[in-house]
Amino acid sequence: MKQTHTCNYPRLRALMAIVLSMACLGGFTAPVIADTVVAWGYNGNGQTNVPGGLSGVTAIAGGSEYSLALKSDGTVVAWGYNGYGQTTAPGGLSGVTAIAAGGRHSLALKSDRTVVAWGYNAQGQTNVPGGLSGVTAIAAGYAHSLALKSDGTVVAWGWNGYGLTNVPGGLSGVTAIAGGDNHSLALQEAASPTDILLSSTSVLENQPAGTVVGILSAVDPNLGDIHTFSFVSGTGDADNASFTIDGTSLKTAAVFDYETKNSYSIRILATDFGGLTFEKTFTISSDVNEAPTDILLSSTSVLENQPAGMMVGILSAVDPNLSDIHTFSFVSGTGDADNGSFTIDGTSLKTAAVFDYETKNSYSIRVRVSDSGALTFETQFTITVTPLIAGTVVAWGYNDKGQTTVPGGLTGVTAIAGGFLHSLALKSNWTVVAWGWNGNGQTTVPGGLSGVTAIAAGYVHSLALKSDGTVVAWGWNGYGQTTVPGGLSGVTAIAAGYEHNLALKSDGTVVAWGYNEYGQTTVPGGLSGVTAIAAGYAHSLALKSDGTVVAWGWNGNGQTTVPGGLSGVTAIAAGGRHIVALKSDGTVVAWGYNEYGQTTVPGGLSGVTAIAAGVEHSLALKSDGTVVAWGRNTDGQTTVPGSLSGVTAISGGGSHSLALQEAASPTDILLSSASVLENQSVATVVGILSAVDPNLGDTHSFTLVSGTGDADNGSFTIDGTSFKTAAVFDFETKSSYSIRLRATDSGGLTFEKIFVISIGDVEEGPFPMEIVNENGTFRLSFESVEGWTYVIQYKNALSDATWLELDSVTGNGEPMSVTPDINGISRFYRLHIVPN
Structure with a gap:
């Protein structure tokens, strides 16, 4: 729709006049004409049924299927959908100077500068x-509210699912505000x-x-303003000509000599996007190059059996010349x-061989750092090899898709x-x-995938980190x-979140x-010095080398609002909408x-060495x-x-949990029965074998073995x-x-x-x-023991291979008899007794 507006005000004020004279409501439009209201559009809840006789209106606002009008006497009239009381203005409300309508709530500003x-x-809107x-x-958004104060600052409350009420720090000089469905706006002077x-x-x-020399930046009340930098008279x-400015980088334009001149004065102009400026003088000093004084290595241990090329740690130099460059x-x-067992790639110390803890568990290297002036420092490092602790997996919790059904025989897990x-x-x-639900191929491991050093599992996707520093998903x-981003190395x-990765x-x-x-993948600008990461449903975390935590993304439940003063953190874990942090003192x-x-x-939880988080549960591994x-x-x-023990790692899934148990030998063998009656046939079961094993769910095989006490194994x-x-x-x-x-x-350990x-x-x-022959009838008679079974067997000839059963009876402790049907047949009989 084309609109035309003519006014003797500057363009900005003309646009504001249009906004103030028209309110766009949920499904309808209501312009202010003199002091009455006209409304049209969707009217399913009476939102366009302007109350009869309504007049003296000075402002209007439209919510989701309801309408507000402010009268010149400072009272409010409301009509339309009232399912949540949004059109029922508080009794006695008066002295109102402005109104705002949200999705299902209403706001009024009173003449005393308070809000109702x-x-x-x-x-909480x-x-x-x-x-x-x-x-x-x-101003009102769908489920949040905003207020502009006379000092030019903004206050917000209500739903914060997209950071709607997180007013940017330092925001000031605001002249107008607006609330969208899921965002907020402020106009800064x-x-x-x-x-x-x-x-x-x-x-x-x-x-x-x-x-x-350094990077230039400007301090500006207008958040997000853009600045350019230049030299100015x-x-x-005096020394402007000795330097150049490239974007935000201040660079030298000459080679400096400390003995000739060690201090330079320059004047720089910062110009913002609107052409407003600020000038400042800087003194640039030319320092004497000093040699580095130390070399630091972020880690001095490496896991055994890993492929060559694994990262050991990051090298850095201690140098009085803070801006110096080092190799x-x-x-x-x-x-x-x-x-010779290691290589250096830039600042990365890497392995050049596969290490075996049992063969050699300590390596000595000597490293040199050279600064940009060829001054050097050397030091020795001892690199220790850590034994690889492989084990078995224990899983519990929800198993609808087989996610806790650990594959049989799975061992050697790290x-x-x-x-x-x-x-x-x-x-x-x-x-x-991989196991469990495979609806999107998340458990179909890519063929030939090897050299993996770390894994992560998201909602319906999986990640693997390879020894060459690349990622497979x-x-x-x-x-x-x-x-995976091209060129990532x-x-x-x-870390894998619900539908994003870090x-x-x-x-x-x-x-x-x-x-x-x-904003879960919008990494905060300048974030560095990170030592660990974690990803949740729609938020992300980073642990810095100084023990502090940085969080970004969805904050609907305060998950990215890191507790003030939190420090000394050594590990982090992200759940669906919560965060868990482990401190250096073993507390959580x-x-x-x-x-x-x-x-x-x-x-009282203490002595914790590792943490994990599921969607709505948390885990801690103790020492x-x-x-x-x-x-x-x-x-x-x-x-x-x-009895779960010997755990070395934990992980939380959607509604299930995983634990990695260190491989341990069985600790006992149990036999359900260690006796058998004499005269039993070959292959009679004596008892059932089982093993006692710290590794819950481990499988076992049993054999007869030579050694002390084996005299009768052959029986x-x-x-x-x-x-x-x-x-x-x-x-x-x-x-x-x-x-x-x-x-x-299953891992070959024995008892x-x-x-x-x-x-x-x-x-x-x-x-x-x-x-016994009684009048021509033959009867087989015998004594019985109560509870025993007596089987009468026969052969037609003694040379027959098998005795056939004639009858079977249970003894009652008294003489018993069985009468066979002989009918002139010649047979041989015997009594087979089965004791109870």
Whole structure:
């Protein structure tokens, strides 16, 4: 629709006049004409039915299917949808000077500069902050509210799902505000920059022309304003010609010599986007080049059996010349014995071999740092090899898609990761195993994937970090989460969120990709010195080397509002909408969404060495190898399996949990029965074998083995877990047998034990069976023992191979008899007794 407006005011004021004279409501439009209101459009809730006789109107506002009008007498009239009381103005409301309508709530500004709110309040949008005064303007979003104060600052309250109420720090000089459905706006009065900052004001002598001295930036009340920098004539401009400005970089235009001149004066002009300026004089000093005084290495240990090329740590130099540039190299001298086992790539120290802890667990190298002036410093480092602790996986919680059904025989696991409905395991041969839901290919590990050093699991996608510092991703790619950024390399850690990913680079910076509706992949500018990362539903975390935490993305539940003063953090974990942090003292701090108690850390929890977070639950690993869990438990995700111990790593999935147990040998063998009656047939089951093992869910095989106590191994066999006889035993001949058994777990660890098998004595009669002829009828008669079974068997000829059964009876402790049907047939009979 084309609109025309003619006015004798500047253009900005003309546009504002249009806004003030027309309100766009949910589905309809109402212009102010003189002092009456006309409305049209959708009228499903009467929002265009202007009350009869309404007049004297000075302002209007439209919400979602309801309308407000401010009268000249300072009262408010409302009509339309009133499901949440949004059109029921508080009784006695008067002295109103401005109104605003949100989705389902209403605001009024009174002449005393206070605010009144009513209507829907599920997100606190009508909870006006206590003591709010001096307000000059109001605005309402769908579920949040804004107030402009007379000092030019803004106050916001209500729903904060997209950071709607996080007013930018330092925002001032505001002249107007507006609330959108899911965003907020402020109009700032144009203001000049108030200062110019230069990151460094010194440069080493003898550096080539074009050397960067420092980075320029401006302080400006107008947040987000853009600035250009240039030299300007005036006081302090004597040495402007000795420098150049390239964007925001102040560079040298000559080679400086400390002995000739060691101080330079320049004058710089900062100009903002609107042409407003600020000038400042800087003194640039030319420093004498001094040698580095130390070399630092971020880590001095490496895991055994990892492929060559693995990152050991990052090299850095201590140098009095803070802006100096350094290169690192190996050098001959004391402690250089193992230089050949490593390489240096820029500032990264990497392995050049595969290390084995049992063969050699300590390596000595000598490194030299050279500054830009060729001054050097050398030092020796001892690199220790850490044994690879591989184990088995224990899983519990929701199992609808098989995410807690650990694949049989899975051993040699070094890392675990829980996704929403799937699980991952990294093996000691640097390959990946996946199980659980595969609706989007998230458990279909790419063929040939190897050399993996870390894994991460998202909602329906998976990540792997390779030893060469590259990342592989698979699964659903609806938001580009499995499209790894081109050229991404030098990665040392990865994290997978719901539908986004993070990668930590060796230089301490973070790269993010995937879904970004809430800013979860918009890494804060200048973020560096990062040592660990974590990704939640729609938020991201970074742990810095100084022990502080940086968070960004969705803050609907305060998950990115890091507790003030939090420091000394050594590990971080991100849940669905909450965060868990481990401190250096072994205690845990948590914040964010807490409906299920996931941020209510159990009282007295200490000695924690690792943490993990599921969607709505939290986990902690203690120094004694046990696990503590809290939060939502509708699917048993916080019910830690009894006797779980020896845990080395934990991970939280959607509604399930994973633990990595250190491989441990079985500690005992159990046999359900160690006795068998004499006269039993070969292959009679003596008992069932089982093993006691710290690794819950481990599988075992059993064998007879040579060694002390193995004298009678040949008299028995093992069929799976069934221990069986290999002979018919006679109590009178031998009443006990000695055997030696071995239990072997899925990882090849064993336990052996001696058993003595006793032979049970069977009461063997005599039990005569007589053939009694009574008037031509033959009867087989015998004495019986109560509870025993007596089987009458026969052969037609003694040479027949098998005895056939005629009858079977249970003894009652008295004489018994069986009458066979002979009918002239000649047969041989015997009595077979089965004791109870």
